[in-house]
Amino acid sequence: MLYLKYKPLSFSPHCLFLPLFTMVGSTSVLKAIPQDILNRLWTAKETRVSLKHLYILGKQVNKTRQTPSPAIKIPSEFLCSELPIRYGHMLKMLHAHPLATTSPAMQTVANRYVSDTQLLTRLSVPSTEMESSQFLEVLRTLRRRQCGSLLRLRHGLLTETQGDERAQDAVQGFLDQCNGLGVGVNLLIGEHLCLHDKGHNLVQQIDPVKVAQNAIQEAQRYCAETHNVTAPQVQLVCKYPNLSTTYVPAHLHRILFELLTNSLTATIKHQKTAPVKLTLVKGHEDVTIRLSDEGGGISAREMHSAWRYHINPHHKALLDHDQDDAQVEFDSKRGLRFARLLARYFGGDLNLISMEGYGTDAFLALSRDDAVMENYPVSNLTETELY
Structure with a gap:
């Protein structure tokens, strides 16, 4: 299955994101992020999934419940590789937006996403019961924080552009892109957590x-x-x-x-x-x-x-x-x-x-076609093409 293919990133995230996280705490959050690091994240290609992928995966996991299960380890490898890419795409969209340097909401959310990406890059594929528990707890934290981050972005941008109809129209499409990324991330994390916590598929x-x-x-x-x-x-x-x-x-x-x-x-x-x-x-x-x-x-x-x-x-x-x-x-x-x-x-x-x-x-x-791939927001556009 294409979904289960492991894609290692082309850089060492453990060392790159420590200075990145430090720099993002400054007042000009997004402009301070080193462009070469962002480019490596931005150009990484996501692996899109379908309902059929996720459904079959869940059935395989449920058939093999020993620890560590090969059917569980492969999705863990996939999440360790795929989630930083998707979080990187979110940072790309935040960086490219015209309000990136002036919006307090945008800067707050960018800071949170960099912090979460740093947490992701410290993850390793769990091989013991303790590591599996820690991995699941990180995923739960990421899911909660992303929901909070997306709501903060929505509330902040709509409040900051209130009264400017043209700016509000632009914000609507931008929020669609961010929420589209959020749906995909929540789906991948939710499927993994559902299999472990409830013993059945999310799909x-x-x-x-x-x-x-x-x-x-x-x-x-x-x-x-x-x-x-x-x-x-x-x-x-x-x-x-x-x-x-x-x-x-x-x-x-x-x-x-x-x-x-x-x-x-x-x-x-x-x-x-x-x-x-x-x-x-x-x-x-x-x-x-x-x-x-x-x-x-x-x-x-x-x-x-x-x-x-x-x-x-x-x-x-x-x-x-x-x-x-x-x-x-x-x-x-x-x-x-x-x-x-x-x-x-x-x-x-x-x-x-x-x-x-x-x-x-x-x-x-x-x-009813469960082979339809997810409607992932376009991630390989330049700043000019995005906005």
């Missing part, structure tokens, strides 16, 4: 109906607590008893949660009694999910706003303490733009069709 053969039922319950609970009312009913319709596909249950849950909370909130605000309707259909190429509400619809101006990242006041409270990433990791509301990014990551899509004055239909397509 699974899922029943979308069961995932939808859980998302409905969580969305109704969220809306009831937020608006202090009884949440509207959701009618779930599926005429395919054996509906299944290979996917990441957490990704589908997140997408449906974002869609459902929006529909339920619109229904509450417009005081409608008609239930929200969730329909699942199986096609040859896709599993399609339609969510229909009678919550008043979305105007053209509001539709433009719906597909944007927004400042969430709740995020500021989460970010008051710089190292408190545990709560951030489980932050509940991230918006439709993030949901669409997740849908597109493995060949799917998410669209809205609205009838202003009546209601909105959301259409989510999940590709």
Whole structure:
């Protein structure tokens, strides 16, 4: 399998990142990083994975549970090699952005990513039970910190460019790139942790109906607590008893949660009694999910706003303490733009069709082709091409 191929980096990271980390603590965080070191990270090519890669890998690991297991060691080697490359690509995008030298949020996040990359480059492939435990703890820390870093970047950039529509538009695309990298990193780390902590794959053969039922319950609970009312009913319709596909249950849950909370909130605000309707259909190429509400619809101006990242006041409270990433990791509301990014990551899509004055239909397509490679953000562009 291509996914399991071990790719050693072309430089010795243990010695390079010690001075790099020291220099990044200065006031001009990104400009102080030696360009030759960054270039070596930036030009390293990522190895893209598919749902099929991850699913087969998990099955192999579960068949071989002795310690150390060859099936576990190979993915560990892959993570030790692949994660620094992906973190390097994030540093490349942060460095290339026009706000790199002026944005406090950008400098803070760049500092955190360099610190995390330094931690990664100190890792060695675990060969004992103690080393395996230490390796897993580092991965847990990296996952929490990345969630916190991405949220800090989003909140900081949107706050700093508030009132400048042109700058806000540019920030939207940039956040897509950063979040796209984040999805891939979290997927690789999450798959490894899930296999060790829970004994099963993160990528699974899922029943979308069961995932939808859980998302409905969580969305109704969220809306009831937020608006202090009884949440509207959701009618779930599926005429395919054996509906299944290979996917990441957490990704589908997140997408449906974002869609459902929006529909339920619109229904509450417009005081409608008609239930929200969730329909699942199986096609040859896709599993399609339609969510229909009678919550008043979305105007053209509001539709433009719906597909944007927004400042969430709740995020500021989460970010008051710089190292408190545990709560951030489980932050509940991230918006439709993030949901669409997740849908597109493995060949799917998410669209809205609205009838202003009546209601909105959301259409989510999940590709049933599990060999589709991840939609990894382009990493081999120059600064000029990026921005």
